[in-house]
Every structure is written in structure tokens, then in C-alpha cells.
Amino acid sequence: MSRDTPDSDKAVHYLDHAASTPVRPVALEAMLPYLTTQYGNPSGAHRLARTANKAIDESRELMADLLGAQPGEVVFTGGGTEADNLAVFGTLTARPGRAVCSAVEHHAVIEPVESLGGSVIPVDHDGRIRFEALEPLLDDDVSLVSIMLANNETGMIQSLDVIAGMVREHAPQALLHTDAVQAFSWLDVADLGQVADLVSVSAHKFGGPQGVGALVVRNSAALAARAVGGGQERGRRSGTQNVAGIVAMAAAAQEMVNSRDVEVKRIRALRDRLLDGILCTVPGSLETGPRDLKTANIAHLCFEDIESESLLFLLEKADIYASAAASCSSGAMEPSHVLAAMGLSRQLGFGSLRLSLGYTTSEADIDAVLAVLPDAVKRLRDSEENRG
Numbered sequence: 001m002s003r004d005t006p007d008s009d010k011a012v013h014y015l016d017h018a019a020s021t022p023v024r025p026v027a028l029e030a031m032l033p034y035l036t037t038q039y040g041n042p043s044g045a046h047r048l049a050r051t052a053n054k055a056i057d058e059s060r061e062l063m064a065d066l067l068g069a070q071p072g073e074v075v076f077t078g079g080g081t082e083a084d085n086l087a088v089f090g091t092l093t094a095r096p097g098r099a100v101c102s103a104v105e106h107h108a109v110i111e112p113v114e115s116l117g118g119s120v121i122p123v124d125h126d127g128r129i130r131f132e133a134l135e136p137l138l139d140d141d142v143s144l145v146s147i148m149l150a151n152n153e154t155g156m157i158q159s160l161d162v163i164a165g166m167v168r169e170h171a172p173q174a175l176l177h178t179d180a181v182q183a184f185s186w187l188d189v190a191d192l193g194q195v196a197d198l199v200s201v202s203a204h205k206f207g208g209p210q211g212v213g214a215l216v217v218r219n220s221a222a223l224a225a226r227a228v229g230g231g232q233e234r235g236r237r238s239g240t241q242n243v244a245g246i247v248a249m250a251a252a253a254q255e256m257v258n259s260r261d262v263e264v265k266r267i268r269a270l271r272d273r274l275l276d277g278i279l280c281t282v283p284g285s286l287e288t289g290p291r292d293l294k295t296a297n298i299a300h301l302c303f304e305d306i307e308s309e310s311l312l313f314l315l316e317k318a319d320i321y322a323s324a325a326a327s328c329s330s331g332a333m334e335p336s337h338v339l340a341a342m343g344l345s346r347q348l349g350f351g352s353l354r355l356s357l358g359y360t361t362s363e364a365d366i367d368a369v370l371a372v373l374p375d376a377v378k379r380l381r382d383s384e385e386n387r388g
């Protein structure tokens with residue numbers, strides 16, 4: 001769907017849902033009372049406080065149900081980064097040892113692991129973990145293995161059940177964490193069952209507001225708090241909870257899960273039409289990794305002989321909003337660590353484009369990209385040739 005931006009009347013074709021997806025109306029409606037009339041602090045004792053506390057309890061129950069967990073296993077956080085940091089630092093503080101993660105993790109995992117001197121596992125050309133590289137790293141000294149369920153740049157899904165089997169066999173003391181921030185909208189995370197001990201999600205990826213998320217901590221998992229003080233979240237994350245954000249996150253998650261099966265089919269068909277249309281009209285374009293191993297919403301491509309920053313500029317001029325890599329690293333002069341880990345050349349890495357679809361995406365958005373992109377790539381290549 002073409003959406004109106006708040007600061008203009010112009011309709012835009014928003015294809016950056018993996019960065020942030022618009023807040024669902026149902027989430028906005030659910031959170032409003034807690035920003036207006038129901039402003040109590042959930043740790044207090046009076047009626048307004050009890051109302052806020054009850055809203056958190058109900059949201060916790062709902063999130064637990066949707067994530068295949070018990071309510072007491074859900075720790076509300078200030079987003080995906082905090083959930084990932086808590087999983088890595090919290091586990092390693094509770095049980096000092098070694099942390100292991102993949103080379104394609106989000107920075108919110110890879111930086112904590114590297115800062116603790118942990119090991120980084122290489123991936124293959126598709127961005128999937130090399131099992132033969134993981135196995136020798138697993139031993140009794142490993143406290144945590146963190147492998148994302150789906151990648152934020154390419155959408156590539158990891159075989160978490162196989163990885164869990166290897167971890168249980170070769171590093172039985174270790175906890176398995178999965179960053180499911182990108183996966184939750186497209187895969188049944190509740191299905192992970194007992195596969196992962198720790199699971200991170202973030203509301204703004206599925207139609208809740210930015211700055212709120214959750215970490216599922218299986219009951220037996222030892223985790224030291226990062227934020228201490230008031231003892232909220234059973235002492236695992238002190239700080240007054242973001243009541244409105246938590247309520248909105250639960251409402252968004254419920255709507256997302258209820259519509260997920262239908263949406264996955266609809267979005268996959270749109271994504272495939274988009275990719276096929278680009279691949280057959282733009283010479284020198286390449287899809288990164290096999291589509292059937294990816295989440296339904298991400299179209300990730302590399303174009304020879306162009307720089308994605310210039311392409312994004314031309315797309316935005318046509319009111320198409322996309323990104324070149326993880327949004328946080330967009331604009332950086334280094335190609336993404338994910339593409340580098342997959343062995344893509346720097347030249348191709350500089351020409352990467354992520355078009356990510358979401359619940360508001362329509363046929364018109366796909367038509368708009370297909371009408372603009374081939375010409376934009378051609379113009380950039382022509383101007384490069386003229387300059388050369």
C-alpha cells in the first residue's frame with residue numbers, strides 16, 4: 001500500500017519493513033489509554049498502578065502464548081538490541097566461559113560476543129552456518145551459542161534444530177540463544193519449542209512501536225541482570241516498564257500471528273514477482289542466496305557496477321524507500337559484514353539492495369519498483385561510463 005508520510009501528503013512506496021514496519025492501528029489503539037488516562041507506574045500500589053500492572057501481566061501472558069513460552073519466561077526489554085545484549089552478557093556473567101556466534105549475526109550479538117573474546121563461525125556462500133566449522137568449537141567451556149533464526153539483510157534462515165542438536169551433544173552446558181527479531185513475523189517462533197533457551201524479539205519489526213521487545217528466558221536458563229535497581233521483570237531487567245509499548249507490542253503480535261499464514265503466502269508471491277521482474281529486466285543483477293531458504297519478505301540483490309547509495313537516492317526521488325544493508329550501517333563506507341562473510345566481492349557488496357516487504361505492501365508498490373529500478377540502474381551505469 002502506498003502510505004502517507006507524516007510530514008507530507010505524498011504517498012510513498014515503503015519497502016523497508018525489515019528496518020521498521022508501520023505501527024498497526026490495533027497496537028496504537030491498545031497503547032493510547034496508557035499514554036493518556038492510565039498513566040500509573042506498574043510497581044505502585046494504588047488503582048492506577050494496579051491497572052498498569054494488570055496490563056503488563058495480560059501482555060506477558062499473550063506474548064508467552066505467541067512465543068511458545070510460560071509467562072514467567074518472558075522478560076520485557078527496550079527492544080531487540082537490549083534483548084540480544086542481555087542474552088549474551090547475562091549468560092556469560094552467570095556462567096563464565098566462551099561465547100560462540102555466527103559471522104552473520106546482527107551487531108547487537110556479534111559485538112558483545114567479540115567484546116568477550118568469543119568465537120565467530122564462518123558461513124557458506126548462501127549465508128548458512130558451516131556445520132563443520134561449528135562442531136570443533138563446541139566443548140564444555142562454551143557457555144552460550146547464539147545463532148539468529150533469520151538474517152536481517154538477506155532473510156536467510158538457519159537450521160536451528162540441527163544446530164541445537166550439535167550444541168546439546170558437544171556443549172551440553174551451553175545455552176542456545178536465537179535472535180528471532182526478523183523471523184517472528186514470517187516463521188512460527190512458538191514452534192521452536194524447547195529448541196532454544198533464549199529468544200529475542202523486537203516490536204517494531206511486527207507492527208508495535210520502536211524501543212520495546214522481549215527476551216524469552218527458559219526457566220532453567222541462568223541469566224544475570226544487566227540493569228539492576230528496582231527488581232522489575234523478576235530481577236532480570238530493572239527499570240519501570242514501558243507499559244504502553246508492551247501493551248501495543250502484544251496487540252501487534254497477536255494480529256501478526258493470526259494473519260501470518262495468509263500473509264506469508266501473499267508476501268512471498270509479491271516478493272517473487274518483484275525479484276523475477278528485476279532479474280529479467282536488469283542485466284548484471286544477482287539474487288543473494290536461494291529464495292526458498294529465506295523468509296518470505298526479503299528481496300536481496302546485488303547489481304554489478306553501481307553503488308547502492310546512488311541507487312537509493314534515485315529510488316527515493318521516485319518515492320521508493322529501501323535500504324542497502326542493515327539500516328544502521330547504511331551510509332557506512334564498508335560493505336556489510338554479512339555480505340563479506342558470504343564471500344561476496346567488495347564491488348558487489350557496494351551494489352547491494354534490500355527491498356523488504358511487510359503487511360502494508362501491495363501490488364502497486366511492486367509495480368512502482370519494477371517501473372523505476374531498471375532505468376535507475378541503467379542511468380547510473382551510463383553516467384559511470386561517461387565519467388570513465
Ligand code: PLP
Binds near residue numbers: 108
Ligand atoms: N537483531 C536483528 C536481526 C535485527 O534486524 C535488529 C534490528 O534491525 C536488531 C536485532 C535490533 O533490534 P532493535 O532495533 O529493536 O534494537
